[in-house]
Amino acid sequence: MSALALGEFHPFRSAGRDFLYLVPSAAVFELDEAASAIVDRLRESSTGTGELVAELSARFPAAELQETVGELLRVRAISVEGVPDEPPPRQMPPENFPLTTMVLNVTNQCNLSCTYCYEYGEDKIVDTENGRKPKFMSEQTARESVDFMLRESGENRMAHLTFFGGETLLNLPVLRFAIAYARERAAAMGKEVDFSLTTNGTLLRPEVIDFLTENRVGVTISIDGPKEMQDQFRVFHNGTGSYDVIAPKIRELLRRHQTRPIGARVTLTSHTLDVRKIFQHLTEEIGFWEVGFAPVTTSPNRKYAIAEEGFDDMLEQFRSLADEFLEFAVENRHHGFSNVKDTLEEIHKGVSKAYPCGAGLGLMGVSTDGDVALCHRFAGSDAHKLGTVRSGIDRLVQIGYLEKHHIADKTDCSQCWARPLCSGGCYHEAYTRYGETAHPNLHYCEWIRGWTDTCLRIYGELAVRNPRYLEQFEEKVAYEASQVN
Amino acid sequence: MKHLKSINRKAARIDRQADVVALQQGPPQQAPAPHFPLGCTLIFSPGWEADRNGGTAGLCTPVERDLFDCHAGCFWPAQVPDQLNHAPDWTAKCASAQKDWRKIDLVFP
Numbered sequence: 001m002s003a004l005a006l007g008e009f010h011p012f013r014s015a016g017r018d019f020l021y022l023v024p025s026a027a028v029f030e031l032d033e034a035a036s037a038i039v040d041r042l043r044e045s046s047t048g049t050g051e052l053v054a055e056l057s058a059r060f061p062a063a064e065l066q067e068t069v070g071e072l073l074r075v076r077a078i079s080v081e082g083v084p085d086e087p088p089p090r091q092m093p094p095e096n097f098p099l100t101t102m103v104l105n106v107t108n109q110c111n112l113s114c115t116y117c118y119e120y121g122e123d124k125i126v127d128t129e130n131g132r133k134p135k136f137m138s139e140q141t142a143r144e145s146v147d148f149m150l151r152e153s154g155e156n157r158m159a160h161l162t163f164f165g166g167e168t169l170l171n172l173p174v175l176r177f178a179i180a181y182a183r184e185r186a187a188a189m190g191k192e193v194d195f196s197l198t199t200n201g202t203l204l205r206p207e208v209i210d211f212l213t214e215n216r217v218g219v220t221i222s223i224d225g226p227k228e229m230q231d232q233f234r235v236f237h238n239g240t241g242s243y244d245v246i247a248p249k250i251r252e253l254l255r256r257h258q259t260r261p262i263g264a265r266v267t268l269t270s271h272t273l274d275v276r277k278i279f280q281h282l283t284e285e286i287g288f289w290e291v292g293f294a295p296v297t298t299s300p301n302r303k304y305a306i307a308e309e310g311f312d313d314m315l316e317q318f319r320s321l322a323d324e325f326l327e328f329a330v331e332n333r334h335h336g337f338s339n340v341k342d343t344l345e346e347i348h349k350g351v352s353k354a355y356p357c358g359a360g361l362g363l364m365g366v367s368t369d370g371d372v373a374l375c376h377r378f379a380g381s382d383a384h385k386l387g388t389v390r391s392g393i394d395r396l397v398q399i400g401y402l403e404k405h406h407i408a409d410k411t412d413c414s415q416c417w418a419r420p421l422c423s424g425g426c427y428h429e430a431y432t433r434y435g436e437t438a439h440p441n442l443h444y445c446e447w448i449r450g451w452t453d454t455c456l457r458i459y460g461e462l463a464v465r466n467p468r469y470l471e472q473f474e475e476k477v478a479y480e481a482s483q484v485n
Numbered sequence: 486m487k488h489l490k491s492i493n494r495k496a497a498r499i500d501r502q503a504d505v506v507a508l509q510q511g512p513p514q515q516a517p518a519p520h521f522p523l524g525c526t527l528i529f530s531p532g533w534e535a536d537r538n539g540g541t542a543g544l545c546t547p548v549e550r551d552l553f554d555c556h557a558g559c560f561w562p563a564q565v566p567d568q569l570n571h572a573p574d575w576t577a578k579c580a581s582a583q584k585d586w587r588k589i590d591l592v593f594p
Contacts, residue, residue, distance in 0.1 A: 019492065022496075025495055025499060026493075026495050027491070027493065027495040027496035027498075027499050028491075028492040028493040028495070028496050029489040029490065029491060029492060029496050030489070030490040030492055031488070031489060032487075032488045032489075032490075034488055035488045035489055064488075067487065067488065068487075068488040071486045071487070071488050071489050072488075072489070074486075075486075075489060075496075075499055077489075347493060348493050348494060349493070349494055349495070350493045350494050350495020350496065350498070352495075408580075408581075409580075409581055409584055411578060411579065411580040411581065411584075411585050411588075414580050459492075459493075460492070463492045474494075477494070
């Protein structure tokens with residue numbers, strides 16, 4: 001009889017129980033004692049079923065062990081040694097994949113000069129100042145973009161339109177126009193459009209806030225934390241910090257805009273790496289509903305780049321905030337650390353990604369002149385162009401791009417247990433670091449594995465201590481399914 | 486299942502479908518016949534001049550195809566490292582020959 005060996009998985013322990021995160025299926029199973037004992041034994045060395053049962057028969061009945069081996073084999077947690085697993089098929093997404101989100105760069109101009117900005121800073125890919133792209137999107141291009149979005153949304157009933165910049169609110173007239181036009185066109189087609197935008201908060205006048213509230217526009221504010229952190233990098237052209245200008249405006253926004261929860265989006269740098277303090281300031285002192293963190297995208301030699309030790313430090317802080325999240329979730333209370341919640345949702349669905357994100361597939365970015373790119377971060381870059389809103393998507397370019405970026409071709413990722421969720425990471429980050437969008441983001445592998453492990457543990461804890469909390473993701477799945485005709 | 490409890494949606498699907506492999510693979514497909522001439526010194530083989538169907542397109546090109554023909558089809562110690570004993574990791578960085586062949590390095594005994 002052939003020996004049994006371990007399959008590919010990441011084991012974790014939560015609430016005193018053993019779980020397996022299986023790779024690449026992304027299934028999460030809880031093990032009973034017999035199953036745990038078998039996995040533990042096989043971790044020492046491969047062995048035949050007969051020997052395994054004999055060794056463990058003092059603790060469990062033989063029939064039960066046999067049965068457990070069968071179950072573990074069935075889910076591929078263990079395998080028969082010498083019989084290689086067939087590699088998962090290199091499945092390409094279906095053709096004419098519907099567009100769910102269009103990010104419209106209504107301007108590439110900004111009234112701030114954040115030092116680390118990927119659009120204006122040292123690592124920019126498009127010449128936003130002297131390039132040939134118009135600085136502001138015209139009404140005509142916005143109209144064509146909306147038509148493009150609705151056309152490409154296929155069978156979906158709901159389309160998401162996100163406004164982006166530069167500073168989005170610098171082009172308020174086109175924003176207003178696009179919302180009205182999208183409403184009208186969607187209604188005529190029996191569809192709906194969900195609107196959102198990202199802004200630095202400097203231009204949130206009362207009448208702008210009222211407009212956003214009336215139109216149920218979701219708002220995300222880019223902000224880095226309390227004054228001393230915000231003013232390090234998020235500065236005006238003359239170098240003065242922006243905190244004192246935006247803080248009262250954001251408070252006003254949070255007071256008036258009650259139709260959608262409002263989130264903060266924080267860029268972490270080596271100089272502003274105090275996650276707990278930032279979170280506490282933005283939720284308790286300012287009043288944001290949720291806060292999402294992301295490390296700055298930069299080439300490694302910049303002084304604000306987060307170095308390896310920085311990632312360790314960041315992981316520690318994320319963990320402690322995640323523990324707090326868990327205690328809130330156990331009591332069904334809201335906690336605004338959105339990084340955890342997003343990952344928990346993906347774990348619950350069991351996503352196993354061929355691509356790190358929807359860029360170039362369900363999400364595309366549109367530049368001020370109507371060029372369609374992978375995502376908003378590449379908008380305006382000719383090298384990452386997929387078509388135009390007028391001529392549509394060049395399907396050959398899109399397929400070529402999808403072929404090139406598939407996880408099956410990322411050799412470095414092929415042995416990593418976190419690949420179902422990470423899939424190599426952000427294309428723009430990779431482009432900035434390595435000059436190549438298809439390159440896996442090897443500089444943060446340890447961080448991704450550490451963070452995924454943390455989220456798995458929290459998921460396991462919730463599955464044991466408050467499974468009802470996870471039901472919200474079921475409702476979301478059902479809702480999303482209902483949005484496709 | 487009795488000893489494994491499905492926790493997330495994917496686990497529940499696997500539990501229901503009773504067959505993970507089917508879930509992953511889709512409808513069964515016939516494995517393609519090997520393109521390289523198996524055991525070229527043992528049997529008569531058209532070798533590198535024609536493929537198994539008598540075709541000539543794509544033979545020995547690109548160069549990495551040739552390398553793996555020698556390596557996988559008929560072990561040829563003069564040209565490729567002994568991957569069983571001395572250089573087990575020789576192709577570790579090469580999951581896809583067409584893309585990663587540059588990562589295959591020389592081996593010095």
